[in-house]
Amino acid sequence: MNSCAYCDANALYRDRGNGDYLCLTHARLEVTGPRGEAPRPPLTIRPSTPADRRQIAELTYYFWGETEIECFDHSYQVDTLPAYVACDEGEIVGAVSYARKGDADTLITLNVLPQWQGRGVARKLIAAVAEAARAEGATRIIVATSNDDLPALALYQRVGFTITGILAGRLVEHHGGVEAGFADIPVRDEIQLELRL
């Protein structure tokens, strides 16, 4: 796991130009043209097993600072949820955790280590959940993100999610004030999205 090049915070992103590791505050978006296919080393995507629990907890803690995540008014202990993991040999470099309820699967966390971002890992993890959900009769996948999380909003819409709701100010209430998020954008609103299967 890596620290930000500009402060001591955990790095959630990586500078595509110089390889620096970046925290939320120091990450910036830039517009670039297609630069050809990024190299795609072999990664295994598979359902998690009980033996993965410690690594999933570590990955969750690295990104979220906790392993209990609140989502759609429920609290989830992430390392006990069903999940798919992306593995580089034995090491888990990305994971998606989800919860099944009625006709919908809810994505609870989706995280890929910065050195593995930009290689389609998150897209493959979402596809794995979608395939399992479809096979078990679910009709949609739902996810909630925050107004500042531009990379997540971009990713979800690229893979077919559409915005179904915006709870304006919801995260100010939840955090007890305005916190700084991605690229120092104030975190205010919960944005809900849905993927029809």
Ligand SMILES: [Zn+2]
């Ligand atoms: Zn930083």
